[in-house]
Amino acid sequence: MIRRAAALALIAALGALLLPLLLGYHPDEALNLTACYYAERTAADLGAANIVTAIVVTYRGLDTLGEVTVLFLSAAVVGLVLARGRTATTGGRPRLPAGELLTTGSRLLAPLIMLLGIYIFVNGHLTPGGGFQGGAVIASGVLLLLLAEPGRRLGHRVIALVESLSGLAYVAIGVAGLVYAGGFLDNRILPIGTLGELASAGAIPVIYSLIGLKVGAEFSSMLANLSETEEL
Amino acid sequence: MVELVVTIAAGLAGLAFLLALFRFLKGPSDADRVVAFDVLTIIAITGIALVALAEGRGIYLDVAVVYALLSFLGVIVVARYLERGL
Amino acid sequence: MAHIALATGFLLFLIGLYGALTNRNLLRMIVAFTVADAGINVVIVAVGHMRGRTAPILDGAVPAAEAASRIIDPVPQALVLTAIVIGVGITALMLAYAYKLYEARRSLDIGKFMELKW
């Protein structure tokens, strides 16, 4: 009870702190300096139609590399934590197999979901979406396969191979930008092309596809590691 | 005329959303809430399409595609958990 | 509109924080954490929204020449994109530790894990 009251008091205090923020908030009428720069220069400089993608992949590309690394680390730690002391199978309760409806449905839908993931990260510079969304969609396809067949063992080596190869290629493209164009992860090592076409925006689609594969492999390995735990 | 009809349609969809939300909040059983969750996500697809129409941006529909293809996953996960298949 | 969204985000954050503080079950604390996470994301996106403007994607509806006067601030969106993905990584990590803790003690009650309390 005391715990609850203390928590409520803390929440109330925090709410009192946040209330003036809310009441005193006035939306900006014009873009600030940074945003204005991005809005005006993206199309001409990088040839990307989606400005968010341009920021994530190119203007702040180094941050994204760091983010992918953080995600990789958390996936690796999940694997490490769960693998340590993984005892030989204790038997456990037999799981109910999925019905025929679910297995057929998932086998029909999984390839489509995978293709949708590829569509999303290849078109990241034109439409909403990109590597992170596409990677999550691909992992969802893996998840559907796991749901239909709970005992399924995913190919850890394939996942690790995709993960490390795409990560390596990502860094290699970054270095190529340093050598052949303006700086690390500069997308102008490839022609910029016409705004709005698939083959445009220089290296952005390539980089985002690699990010998509890497993120998809990281999420898949998290799912696989959690699904292979034993029941306690 | 068209604008008026579209606004009324949006209102009806909102009402349907509220009814499903009522079922989600009330229950009574776990499975009832899962059904309500399913219906809520499907109404949300129509909601996204209406937002795209109101804002005039066709690219918003990509979000609806992802929604349509993935929102049933949540329901299946819960169903598999409930029948002890997970 | 931005005000409503901002208020929603703050409320979600407070609700999530309350849940994380009062629940004793580890899994419930993680659930509350994800709610608070969603609330913070809503707040950041709401701050970037501007009345009467549209998404920062150039196409037929928004030509490049008038982009600066038609689009909303893209920077908060790029930030939130990152935050959401990292959020899932963190959630998975917390869940893995919760599983390990359960393996050690056969319980999810936070009260059972007192050794590290000073």
Add this chain to the structure above:
Amino acid sequence: MAWITPALTVLLAAAMIGAALVAVLGRSLPIAILAAGLVSLLASVLFLVLASPDVAMTEAAIGSGLTTFLFFFVLGRVRGGEHD
């Protein structure tokens, strides 16, 4: 059509807060997890209303299946600890 987006914002705000309360205060743990999933799915529509389709898609792709799945997998393994 000008009324659609503000009205939708209010509706979504109410629904999200309701779902968040279920997630934090509800008695059943599976439903709490499902409600958290609902919060993130509705947040995705709210992001779209706030003109951020990129964020909306991320939230939809991640909130719909992945997070819920991670929770239910652990919950399925620790079924005994469900009742605290």
Add this chain to the structure above:
Amino acid sequence: MDRARGVILLFASLLVFWLVLSGTAASDVVLVGIAAAAVIAMAFAGNLSFLAEFRATPSAVVAAFLYVGYFAKELVKANLAVARIVTSPALPLNPGFVKVRTRLKSRVGRALLANSITLTPGTLTVEMEGEWLYIHWVSVESPEVEAATAAIVAGFEHYLEAMYG
């Protein structure tokens, strides 16, 4: 041979899906689509596609069109029935679970059959085991297997049998 055919059919349906999704047929879009569809078709060689097991005979194509028409009619009928039940104050229900039999062997055909049954008036597929389907029926007209099969399954099975066998 059978496996190669499956891969090609999967590839074709994925490519069609890609083109519809992209909405254009520009050369770069098609090239990327071919590459992506090929990779996925290889990786999911054991999987099914909507075209797999489809009998590519003229009568099957005709049956497919008739099936779509019949399905649309039944879907509208189902919704009018739901509307009638929901809006009537007394909720005229007589629910029950019945058992019906299907002759279909193809997995895709069976999945389509189950989905069609779920979307038609008053019926919901609950379980599918071998040749038996268990159906929740809002207004049970007859609890016997044969009569229920005639009422629920026969209409769709007629077309699906011509399409998938």
Add this chain to the structure above:
Amino acid sequence: MLDLVGAFLLLAGTVFLLLGGLGLVRMPDLFTRIQAGTKATTLGTLLSLGGIACLRPDWALKLAVIGLFVLFTNPLSSQVLARAAHRIGTAKAPETAIDRLAEDKGEA
């Protein structure tokens, strides 16, 4: 003209969505709720998407993709949920006359 047709299709679709919501609230037990929820929302979504396609013909392809997915995934999730609910013995309406599935499972 096409605009008007689209608007009324949209209206019809949302009416069906509303009926689905109403069914979800009014039906007596889980299985009838699933029935009302699945059928009405599927047709409702399809009609609304069709209406929007009439209002903006240039979006028709993408809307068709969404419609097809809804048409396939919506009954699938309902069936999986109904199977799970029956297995864990969710309460059925008292009017439920017969239950062949429970009988057969009882034998096995």
